[in-house]
Amino acid sequence: xxxxxxxxxxxxxxxxxxxxxxxxxGRKNSVWPMTFGLACCAIEMIATSMARYDLARFGAEVFRxxxxxxxxxxxSGTVTKKMAPQVxxxxxxxxxxxxxxAMGACAISGGPxxxxxxxxxxxxxxxxxxxxIPGCPPRPEALIDAFMTLQKKIDAQTLTGEGRPRxxxxxxxxxxxxxxxxxxxxxxxxxxEVFRILNNIDSCAAGEVDAGGD
Amino acid sequence: MLEEIKxxxxxxxxxxxxxxxxxxxxxxxxxxxxxxxxxxxxxxxLRDDRELRLDYCSNVTGVDWLATEHTHGYLEAVYHLxxxxxxxxPVVVRLRTENRADSVHLPSLTPVWRSAEFQEREIFxxxxxxxxxxxxxxxxxxxxxFEDHPMRRDYVEPNDYEYEPTPHDDVLAKAKQHAMGQxxxx
Numbered sequence: 001x002x003x004x005x006x007x008x009x010x011x012x013x014x015x016x017x018x019x020x021x022x023x024x025x026g027r028k029n030s031v032w033p034m035t036f037g038l039a040c041c042a043i044e045m046i047a048t049s050m051a052r053y054d055l056a057r058f059g060a061e062v063f064r065x066x067x068x069x070x071x072x073x074x075x076s077g078t079v080t081k082k083m084a085p086q087v088x089x090x091x092x093x094x095x096x097x098x099x100x101x102a103m104g105a106c107a108i109s110g111g112p113x114x115x116x117x118x119x120x121x122x123x124x125x126x127x128x129x130x131x132x133i134p135g136c137p138p139r140p141e142a143l144i145d146a147f148m149t150l151q152k153k154i155d156a157q158t159l160t161g162e163g164r165p166r167x168x169x170x171x172x173x174x175x176x177x178x179x180x181x182x183x184x185x186x187x188x189x190x191x192x193e194v195f196r197i198l199n200n201i202d203s204c205a206a207g208e209v210d211a212g213g214d
Numbered sequence: 215m216l217e218e219i220k221x222x223x224x225x226x227x228x229x230x231x232x233x234x235x236x237x238x239x240x241x242x243x244x245x246x247x248x249x250x251x252x253x254x255x256x257x258x259x260l261r262d263d264r265e266l267r268l269d270y271c272s273n274v275t276g277v278d279w280l281a282t283e284h285t286h287g288y289l290e291a292v293y294h295l296x297x298x299x300x301x302x303x304p305v306v307v308r309l310r311t312e313n314r315a316d317s318v319h320l321p322s323l324t325p326v327w328r329s330a331e332f333q334e335r336e337i338f339x340x341x342x343x344x345x346x347x348x349x350x351x352x353x354x355x356x357x358x359x360f361e362d363h364p365m366r367r368d369y370v371e372p373n374d375y376e377y378e379p380t381p382h383d384d385v386l387a388k389a390k391q392h393a394m395g396q397x398x399x400x
Contacts, residue, residue, distance in 0.1 A: 082357050109376070115385065117364035118355060121376045181357040185372035
């Protein structure tokens with residue numbers, strides 16, 4: 001519907017909406033993160049959900065103990081190569097639509113342990129990350145900001161067309177390859193498919209977020 | 215002190231030979247090299263002797279010595295011992311393997327000091343020393359299928375390099391090598 005017409009109608013006391021807006025509004029205000037922490041960042045994540053920072057204001061009240069009931073995984077902390085398959089497996093078990101926040105320097109790139117022998121150089125090697133938070137560890141405000149960024153991203157998704165969420169695209173995968181423990185490294189060492197999908201989605205979604213503006 | 219321990223050790227256990235490894239640094243923390251054939255007996259003596267009573271093993275770690283013109287290369291396990299009862303320590307005890315390749319067995323001191331269990335497992339994992347007599351010798355940091363020993367000096371990392379904004383020194387060399395590998399494979 002034309003924006004001007006909508007404003008005109010609302011002045012006359014007629015509220016109009018679309019199914020898409022309702023759907024996105026519902027989704028963005030009831031994101032349920034999974035109880036999942038790996039290292040120091042997890043402490044900040046816990047602080048975010050407690051009284052002082054109160055993540056509940058955003059509808060993320062309950063941290064779910066089961067991946068089946070969660071739609072957001074906050075990868076908070078160092079992902080070691082030994083832990084990586086478990087992280088990917090948990091992500092695969094989550095129901096669509098699902099989102100990933102990579103929290104902290106370790107989760108996004110390996111951080112100070114990047115050159116170590118046992119640390120994964122960023123979880124985005126295996127699963128598509130929606131929001132990266134830099135910092136070591138990031139403060140709760142940073143996580144809240146990432147959360148709001150994710151909400152904007154959800155709000156900008158369309159139900160049809162190129163920018164539609166992955167679960168509405170029969171071509172897009174909802175599960176990603178779980179790496180196996182190899183003799184010298186994880187096999188495969190990364191999943192290039194993830195970057196391809198992510199670029200595709202981001203290029204569509206980013207345009208709309210910019211156009212919507214705030 | 216260490217000289218005295220060495221003499222008493224050799225007197226108490228027939229055939230046991232200990233060697234004092236001097237430490238030239240300002241800390242002057244000299245250590246005692248035990249021969250691995252009598253290591254468990256010697257450790258038991260250090261723990262139970264009335265004077266010493268080294269009842270607490272605070273730290274166990276590994277060292278990898280590559281072959282040089284002076285040595286043929288060996289792996290080493292280092293134990294730091296304290297006495298809770300007598301309030302003294304540390305006494306540093308070393309064990310050496312014969313070489314770095316095929317003869318990497320050492321006796322486990324876990325039966326003497328229970329606290330050595332996890333750390334001997336770590337040494338087994340990262341250096342590849344096999345501790346005979348250890349109750350539960352499994353990998354602890356790396357996964358079971360992993361074949362290498364990451365803390366050995368000649369460990370070659372897998373080529374999982376990623377972009378660095380300002381590569382330098384070793385990382386720069388690695389970045390160049392990675393770029394070469396990429397161009398060859400594609």
